[in-house]
Amino acid sequence: MNRRWKGDDTGAALPLVLVLVTVIAVVLGALLSFADTSVRTTVNLRDQAASAYTADGALQAGINAIRTSTFTGAAGEHCFGGSDTLSLPNFGGAGSAAVSCTADPAKVRIQCPSLSVCNRPGNAILTLGTGGEDGLNIQQPTGSSFKVHGIVYSNSNIRVVNGSLDTNTAVYARGTCSGTILSTPTPSCGFGGSSLGADPGYAPALTSVPPRQALPPCTKASSLVTFQPGYYDDAAGLSAMMSSSSKCKDSTFWFTPGTYYFDFHNSASVRPPSLPSGTDEWTVDNGYLVAGTPVDGSGRIIAKPPVPAQIPGACDNPIDDAKAVGVQFVFGGDSRLAVKAGQAEICGTYSAERPPVAVYGLTSGAESLVTTTLVPASVTGDFTGGTTASLSKVDGLGATWVSPGKSGGSATLTATGFAAAAAPPAGTILTSAKLRVTHRNDQGTNKDTRTAQFTPTGSSPISLTVSSPGGGSAVTDVTDVTSQLAQAVYDGTFAGGQLGYTVNVKHEGTELVDALQLDLAYTPPALRSESGCTQLMYPSSAACALVTTVNNSGNRFYVQGTTYAPKAVLDVTLNNATEPIFRFGVVARSLWVKETGSVTFTGAVIEVPDDSPGFVFGVYLSAYVCPGSSTCAPGGAPVARARVAYVDGDPANPVPGARQVSVLSWSGNR
Known part of the structure; x- marks a missing residue:
């Protein structure tokens, strides 16, 4: 007998069960897949973390291995004994590791183990004149303090007119001292002399006269006027260009890196028609003179200086940058520089072997007919x-x-x-x-x-x-x-x-x-020793200084490097200084400094850098990790990198374990 449906749902149960089972299966499958992915992600992250920790530990092992060695980066040496690879088998939870080492070509030596092996002068101020004029003359308002960072040494006398001379270290004078001098230890006046008072005899950056350069075009105000290294003999032309009546007034006058020889002949009795008559003094009475590699406000190198330039801080300072490439301004004969209403900043070139001389007065040489x-x-x-x-x-x-x-x-x-x-x-x-x-x-x-x-x-x-x-x-x-x-x-x-x-x-x-x-x-042009009025006793009416700055509210003058003029006088009036005006010290026959009542800068006006502001040698380290292996060799991309610097008390005789370590950079591929 056939049965008929009478309105109940007995026949629908099976399809519902199948749908429910399918849904549960899909959900469970998704949950299980997510759980599996999560587990695998957790395992991968754990592996990456282990690899990173192992790489960091390997770099630390490499750093310490060099710290406790006598490696100095010299030619033929290897970072880790007989190899530039440090093998670390079964190192850490990620397996084995290896560290490769490459010497950093940049080296800094400001430890100065001796006066002959040093890239800064032994004195902040060294005057070499022995009589007939003041060796160091400081004139300032009552209560003022003329501050110096470094040794002051005069081979004649020191005269402080009002206020005080204040240095963080020693003061020596072979002659008398007058005025207030604050130093540690107390000033040594009537001093018998020492090697500190000897002329260091720095050599100029040139051995012959470079090609003569014509003055660049000067046609537009507030423009960039670019000079190239070479020989310049026209002080009148330079002064006219940098005057308030110039066609290119208010410009930035950029002296690109290199060596400049200034030997002016405007006062000569015999001149060619195109060389105007006048004095041999180059006057900066307007605009912004920038000499060296230009930088922006953060110290980053830029293609060219702005107009107007921001002085100081317009050129790469060799104190701050061991790669600084600057200028050397060499003066011959009776040629000289005066900064009046203009602004000037001169930056020298860093060297690991000698001071970055930025201004140089020639001590020998003569013209020949x-x-x-x-x-x-x-x-x-x-x-x-x-x-x-x-x-x-x-x-x-x-x-x-x-x-x-x-x-x-x-x-x-x-x-x-x-x-x-x-x-x-x-x-x-x-x-x-x-x-x-x-x-x-x-x-x-x-x-x-x-x-x-x-x-x-x-x-x-x-x-x-x-x-x-x-x-x-x-x-x-x-x-x-x-x-x-x-x-x-x-x-x-x-x-x-x-x-x-x-x-x-x-x-x-x-x-x-x-x-x-x-x-x-x-x-023909020749390298000429300073002569003429620059050799007369100062401050007689006919005498003249190699560098002069005057009391003018608009002027600024900075030398980021050593000033070396052992046969000449420097006569500097301070107005708007915001940092030391002579970095890396001054060597001159005589130095005259005048501070005005408007000076607000309270730091050291003249300084030399302290010992060891940099490093003796450096290395680049790269760490490699080999998971699950008992050995490891460098290959592929490193997991971590570091640049490390080391400083020894005596670079010639390093003491294992006693050297100072500075990590300059650290990065990882994680």
Whole structure:
């Protein structure tokens, strides 16, 4: 018998059960998958953490291994004994590790084990004059304190007018001391002398005169005017550019890194037309002079300085940066620098072996007068028998021409050459230039005419004086052409020229051109010891200082490096100083400092850095981890890296375990 559905749900139970089972299975599957992922993530994170901890521990092991060794980064040495890899088998929970080591090429040595092995001066102030003027003269308002960080040593006297000289260490004077001097220990005046008072004899950054540079264009106010290293001889031009009436007033004058030689010749009695007369003092009376690698307010190197520049802090300071590349301003003769209403900052170049001398006054060298006789290189024309050799000297030989008959005739001779084997360099001052034409005719001179002209290469002809000799007697006609050749010689473009000689006679006879000569006397640029007014006793009315700053509310002057001028005087007036004006010390014949009542800077005005502000040597360390392995070797990407510096009390004799460790950077790939 067939059963029919009567309205109950007995037949629907099975599908509902199947749906429920399916839903539960999906949910459980998702939960189990999430749980599995979570477990695996936890395991991976735990492994990564273990690897990171192992790498950190490996770096610490490497750092300590070097700390307790005598490794100094010298050529041929290895960081870890006989290898640059430190193997750490079964090291930590992540397996084994290895540390590779590479020496850091950057080294700093400011430990100064001796005065001869040091990259800073032994004194903050060292004056070398021995009498006739104050060695150190400080003038300031009553109650003021002139502060110095480092030793003060005068080979003559120290005079403090009002206020006090205050240094954190010793003060020595071989002569007398007057005024209030605060030091530890008490000042040693009438001191017998020591090696601290000797001239350190720093060498300049150049051994010969660099190429002369023309002044850069100056056409727009508040612009960037860029100078290149080289030789500059025009103080008047520099001063005009950096004046309040200049076309480029309020500009930043950027002296790019390198060596600059300033030997001004504006006061010389003999000058080329383009070099204006004046004094040999370069005056910064407007704008912002920045010398060195430019940096921004945070000390980061930038491509070029801004306009206006922020002084101080406009160029890379060798105290702060062991990679600083700056300038050296070298002054010769009576050349000097004055900062009036302008602002200037000069940054030296860091060196591990010597102080970063930024301003240098030459102590030796002199100009030499060169005399030479230039002669033809080739001869053409109607004359015969003439050779360059026979025309180079007066010897009765030379080029001859015989008139064709009693009625006479005319003839020409053209000689080219008159160029020096080595052309005078740009900046050469021509003292004398004389053309000599030696000639004769063996007959009379009635109605004869003779002319000659010299055409310098690339220039206009110059008419020469030519007489009409007779009776066989030779004459030498001399024409002074100094003024016509001076500019080309100064520009370095003089390349000789061509001399044309024409004779027209009315009789028989033989015309002889015996010699054609150009006599030159000139003075090429030279490294010159400081001279002139810079060597007069200060402060007589005729004496002058190598560097002068005046009492002007707008001026600022900073030297980020050593100032070395053992034969000159520095005369500095402080107005708006916000940090030390002479970093890395001053060496001069005499130093005069004036503080005004408006000075608010209370720190050390002159300083040298303390010992060991940097490190003796450094290394780069990289840590590698090999999970589950009993050994490990460097390979692939390191798990962690570090840059570490070490400082030894005596770099030449390191003591294992006694060296100071500085971690400069630490990073990991996690």
